[in-house]
Amino acid sequence: MKAWIAFSSILMKDMRSYYLKPPNISWGLIFPVAWTLMFFLRSPVPVAVRDLLPGVMALSILFGTTSMLAVTITFERKNRSFERLLLAPISLNLLMLAKTSGAVLFGVFNAFVPVLFASFMITLSEVNWFMVLGSVLLIAVTSTFLGLFIAVSVSQVFEAQTFSNFFRFPMLFLCGLFIPLSELPVFIRPLSYALPLTYGVDILKTAINGDGVIAVSLNFLMLAAFSIFLFSYSTYNVNRKWIL
Amino acid sequence: MKIIEVKDLQKDFNGFTAVDRVSFHINRGEIFGFLGPNGAGKTTTINMLTGMARITGGRVKLMGEDYTGRPKKAQAMMGIVPDESNLYEELTGLENLIFCGALYGMDKEHRRARAARLLQQFGLEEAAERPFKAYSKGMKRKLTIAAGIIHEPEILFLDEPTTGIDVAFARQIRELIGELHRKGTTIFLTTHYIEEAERLCQRLAFIVRGKIVREGTVEELMKEAQGENIVNFTLGGDFSGAREEFARRFPGCSFKIGKTNSAVSVHSSSAIALFPLVKLFEENNLPVYEAKIVRPSLEEVFVKTTGIELQKMQEQKDRKGRKGGGTRS
Structure with missing residues (x-):
C-alpha cells in the first residue's frame, strides 16, 4: 500500500509537471498532423490514410516518449531532486517504473491522436483494436525505456536530446516505414531487425492493414525482450552510476 | 539507547x-x-x-x-536534508511537502495535515502556495528541513x-x-x-x-584545552622590546605578540599570577589597559587537534555556499 502511494504520487507529479503541460499536449496534436501532411506532400503517388496510420502512430510514440523521459530525468538529476527519490524507501525498480509510467501514458495518448484524425476520414471497423492496443503499449514501453537508457548514459539535458536522435533517426529510416524491409540492402537488414521499432511498426501494419511481414507473436516477443533488456540495463546502470 | x-x-x-x-x-x-x-x-x-x-x-x-x-x-x-535544497522548483511549498510525505507512504489526509502543521512551525504559511523556485535561499533551506521530517523520522x-x-x-x-x-x-x-x-x-x-x-x-x-592558561593584555605601548626580559623573569610563561605590538597573549601551563606581570608592565612603561582571562574554546581544541585554521575553512565553505554550489565533503 505504501509503495503504491509513492508510485502513484510520482506518476501524478510527473504527469502534472511535464506531460500535461500545454506545449507537450500541443506537440502530441501537431506532430501527427505534420507527419501526415509530409507524407501526402512528398509522395509522388496518392497515399491512402490507412497506409500512413501505422507509421504515424509509431513515430508519434517514439518521438513523444524517448526525449521526454531522457530530458526530464536528466533535468531532475541536474537539480538534485532525483536524489530525493533515490532516498525514498521504495525499491529502485518501482521508482524507475513510476518515473517511466508517465511517459508510457503520454506515448499511448500520442498514438491515438492520429487514430482520432483518421477516424474522420476512413472507416476503421476492420482494424484489430486488441492488437493495436497491445502494440501501442509495447512500443510506448520500449521507447520510454530507450529514453531511460539515454537518461542514464548522459549527464546534461542537451546531451539527452542529441543522444536521443542517435537512436531515433536510424529507427525512423530502418523500421520499414519509408522503405519496406524486403527492399532494404541485405547488409543493412540485420540492423533493421536489431531495432525495436521495426517490430512495433510491423504489428501495427498487421493490425490496421493486414500487411505485416513478421509473425505477430515474434513481434510481441521481440518488443517484450527489448523492454526487459533496456529496463534491466538502465536500472543496473542507475544503481552502478548514481549510487556511488 | x-x-x-x-x-x-x-x-x-x-x-x-x-x-x-x-x-x-x-x-x-x-x-x-x-x-x-x-x-x-x-x-x-x-x-x-x-x-x-x-x-x-x-x-x-x-x-x-x-x-x-x-x-x-x-x-x-531516516529524514535527510542535503547540503543543497533538492525539492521540486515547479511545485509549491505545500505541494513539495505533500509529495515528500507520499514518498514515505503517508496517506492523503495525514500528509496534508502534517504539511500544513510544518509550514506553520517553520514560519512558511504565507509562502505555502508559492512555487519553490520563488523562495529565497533561507526559505528553501527551511522547507527542505521540513520535507526531511514530514514522515517523523x-x-x-x-x-x-x-x-x-x-x-x-x-x-x-x-x-x-x-x-x-x-x-x-x-x-x-x-x-x-x-x-x-x-x-x-x-x-x-x-x-x-x-x-x-x-x-x-x-x-x-x-x-583537553584546559591544561593551558591564557591571559590577553592590551598595553599602552610597544611590547616587543620588553619581551626577552619578561621571558626571563617569568620562565613558566610564553609571551605571544598579537596583531599589534601592544597586544600580548601570555600562556602558561600553571595558573598565571596577574599582579607581578602588571607590575613589570608598569615598570617598563607599558600601562595595562585591559587584561582578559581567556577561557579555552572548542575552536582551540579543534585547531590544536587538527592543525586546521577554522577561519580559512569557513571562508572556503562560505565562498562555495555563496556561489550556490553545494559542498561535498
Whole structure:
C-alpha cells in the first residue's frame, strides 16, 4: 500500500509537471498532423490514410516518449531532486517504473491522436483494436525505456536530446516505414531487425492493414525482450552510476 | 539507547580512501555533530548511512539491527536534508511537502495535515502556495528541513544546514534545529561552523581526511584545552622590546605578540599570577589597559587537534555556499 502511494504520487507529479503541460499536449496534436501532411506532400503517388496510420502512430510514440523521459530525468538529476527519490524507501525498480509510467501514458495518448484524425476520414471497423492496443503499449514501453537508457548514459539535458536522435533517426529510416524491409540492402537488414521499432511498426501494419511481414507473436516477443533488456540495463546502470 | 552504531566504516573511490574506518554512535534524542573541513568525509559518511553511497567496509546498525548493505530497509526511519535544497522548483511549498510525505507512504489526509502543521512551525504559511523556485535561499533551506521530517523520522541527517544562507535565516534554522531536538528528534549534523557545533551538539567528532581524530561531549573536548592558561593584555605601548626580559623573569610563561605590538597573549601551563606581570608592565612603561582571562574554546581544541585554521575553512565553505554550489565533503 505504501509503495503504491509513492508510485502513484510520482506518476501524478510527473504527469502534472511535464506531460500535461500545454506545449507537450500541443506537440502530441501537431506532430501527427505534420507527419501526415509530409507524407501526402512528398509522395509522388496518392497515399491512402490507412497506409500512413501505422507509421504515424509509431513515430508519434517514439518521438513523444524517448526525449521526454531522457530530458526530464536528466533535468531532475541536474537539480538534485532525483536524489530525493533515490532516498525514498521504495525499491529502485518501482521508482524507475513510476518515473517511466508517465511517459508510457503520454506515448499511448500520442498514438491515438492520429487514430482520432483518421477516424474522420476512413472507416476503421476492420482494424484489430486488441492488437493495436497491445502494440501501442509495447512500443510506448520500449521507447520510454530507450529514453531511460539515454537518461542514464548522459549527464546534461542537451546531451539527452542529441543522444536521443542517435537512436531515433536510424529507427525512423530502418523500421520499414519509408522503405519496406524486403527492399532494404541485405547488409543493412540485420540492423533493421536489431531495432525495436521495426517490430512495433510491423504489428501495427498487421493490425490496421493486414500487411505485416513478421509473425505477430515474434513481434510481441521481440518488443517484450527489448523492454526487459533496456529496463534491466538502465536500472543496473542507475544503481552502478548514481549510487556511488 | 543507541540509534545508530557505526563500526569501522570505510569508503574507497578508485584507490582513494575518503572515509577511513570511522566508528561512532548516536544516542536517541541527541544531536551528534561531525565537524571538519571540506573534503574531510562528512557528506560521504552521511551518503553511506542513507544509501546514496555504497559501503566499502565496516558495519552500520540502526536501532540495534544490522543494516549494512540494506539501506532501503532503513530509509523509512531516516529524514535527510542535503547540503543543497533538492525539492521540486515547479511545485509549491505545500505541494513539495505533500509529495515528500507520499514518498514515505503517508496517506492523503495525514500528509496534508502534517504539511500544513510544518509550514506553520517553520514560519512558511504565507509562502505555502508559492512555487519553490520563488523562495529565497533561507526559505528553501527551511522547507527542505521540513520535507526531511514530514514522515517523523527516528533520525534526521542535516548536512551543512546553514551553509551559504544569510545570518538571520541561519539563526532561525539553528533555533528550529534546537526545537526539533527538544521535541525528541535525534539529529546527525555536519557542519564547519564551530559555534554552531558548540551551541547545538551534545557530542561531537572532529573528522579530518576521512578519519575521526577526536570524539566526545563538548565538555570532554574542552577539558583537553584546559591544561593551558591564557591571559590577553592590551598595553599602552610597544611590547616587543620588553619581551626577552619578561621571558626571563617569568620562565613558566610564553609571551605571544598579537596583531599589534601592544597586544600580548601570555600562556602558561600553571595558573598565571596577574599582579607581578602588571607590575613589570608598569615598570617598563607599558600601562595595562585591559587584561582578559581567556577561557579555552572548542575552536582551540579543534585547531590544536587538527592543525586546521577554522577561519580559512569557513571562508572556503562560505565562498562555495555563496556561489550556490553545494559542498561535498
